[in-house]
Amino acid sequence: MLTLRFIKLSIKxxxxxxxxxxxxxxxxxxWQVTVVAFATVVITRFPGLGGWSAGDVLxxxxxxxxxxxxxxxxxxxxRQVSELTADGKIDAFLLRPLPVYRQVMLNYFHMPEFGGxxxxxxxxxxxxxxxxxxxxxxRIGYLVASVVGATLLEVALQTVLGAFALxxxxxxxxxxxxxxxxxxxxxxxxxxLPNLAWAVFVFVLPIAFCAYFPVAVLTGQTSSLPxxxxxxxxxxxxxxxxxxAALGWWRIELRRYESVGG
Numbered sequence: 312m313l314t315l316r317f318i319k320l321s322i323k324x325x326x327x328x329x330x331x332x333x334x335x336x337x338x339x340x341x342w343q344v345t346v347v348a349f350a351t352v353v354i355t356r357f358p359g360l361g362g363w364s365a366g367d368v369l370x371x372x373x374x375x376x377x378x379x380x381x382x383x384x385x386x387x388x389x390r391q392v393s394e395l396t397a398d399g400k401i402d403a404f405l406l407r408p409l410p411v412y413r414q415v416m417l418n419y420f421h422m423p424e425f426g427g428x429x430x431x432x433x434x435x436x437x438x439x440x441x442x443x444x445x446x447x448x449x450r451i452g453y454l455v456a457s458v459v460g461a462t463l464l465e466v467a468l469q470t471v472l473g474a475f476a477l478x479x480x481x482x483x484x485x486x487x488x489x490x491x492x493x494x495x496x497x498x499x500x501x502x503x504l505p506n507l508a509w510a511v512f513v514f515v516l517p518i519a520f521c522a523y524f525p526v527a528v529l530t531g532q533t534s535s536l537p538x539x540x541x542x543x544x545x546x547x548x549x550x551x552x553x554x555x556a557a558l559g560w561w562r563i564e565l566r567r568y569e570s571v572g573g
Contacts, residue, residue, distance in 0.1 A: 363500045366441025367530050372498035373434040374454070374522035378461025379493070380431055386466045388415040389473035390487075393480040401477065402570050412561055415473070442530065450529055453547075457525035460547030463554040464521045465493065470557035474564035489516065497521050502535055509537055517553070520546045 363371075388395075392415060395401050404414040444450060468489055476482040497518045501509060512518045524543040527533050533540040542549070 362535070363530075363532065364442070366438055366443070367526065367532070368499060369434065370438040370442055370529070371500060371522045371526045373431060373438045374457050374461050374526060375493070375497040376434065377431045377458045378463075378465055378521060379497075380428055381458075381462040382465040382469070384428075386416055386469060388418045389466070389469040390483065390490075391415070391418065392473040392476040393483040396477055396568075397480060399570070401568065405568075411565055412470075412558070444529060453525070453529060456547040457522065457529075460525065460550035461521045463547075464517065464550035465490075467550065467554040467557040468493075468516070470554070470561050474557075474561040477564050477568045492516060493518055493521065497523075499523075500527075502537075513537060517549075520549055520553075 392401075395404075395415065395418065400418075401411065404411045407414065439446070469486060472482050472486045472489065476486070496504070496508075496512060501512055501519050501523050504512070509519075513520075524536065524538070524546040527536055528540070528544050528546070533543050536543055
């Protein structure tokens with residue numbers, strides 16, 4: 312598989328400079344640890360956050376961070392579209408037989424996410440021990456689907472913005488802002504927020520489908536959600552649908568792309 316070969320080559324190249332490689336892994340660990348530390352402070356300072364136990368909240372953060380780690384590792388190229396366009400690299404991508412979207416993905420692999428994965432694994436282990444859930448095969452499968460859905464949702468949002476960046480370089484600021492919003496609110500049960508924020512994070516920037524709704528399904532807390540339980544259960548499928556729609560928008564914007572040279 313081309314993607315796996317690319318990752319292997321990226322690791323091999325990074326290992327040529329072992330100190331830098333170790334530093335990049337350490338950066339990934341430190342970044343994720345800061346997120347975990349903040350979440351831990353919130354959980355311990357406000358026990359029973361919105362009626363959710365500490366384990367429930369930690370599971371939300373685990374699913375969201377796992378999705379972010381995979382999205383950032385494999386699809387970080389979407390946040391570089393502005394630079395790729397300005398440098399004329401999109402023009403070169405158009406001349407190759409490989410789809411432009413895939414070339415953008417293969418343009419760069421975010422090495423620090425290997426460190427992030429280690430932290431996420433520890434978080435999951437802690438959350439699974441803390442939550443009061445009977446981990447049946449169905450729930451395990453749904454948890455895996457939830458992580459995949461969280462990944463696809465974040466990728467969908469960055470794909471839409473990356474498509475705009477093909478013609479509007481300043482969109483990069485919106486990409487960074489979107490990631491910051493997901494990091495700030497995606498790790499917690501969103502019903503603790505005001506109603507207006509609820510509406511935004513469900514219908515405009517659908518962060519709720521990333522981890523909050525799936526974990527509400529796993530923990531049996533769907534009665535307080537602003538959407539029917541069936542919609543919450545379908546969160547991974549909805550995320551996948553949004554990803555496919557984002558790909559469609561990418562193709563539309565790519566057809567409108569004009570070279571920096573005119």
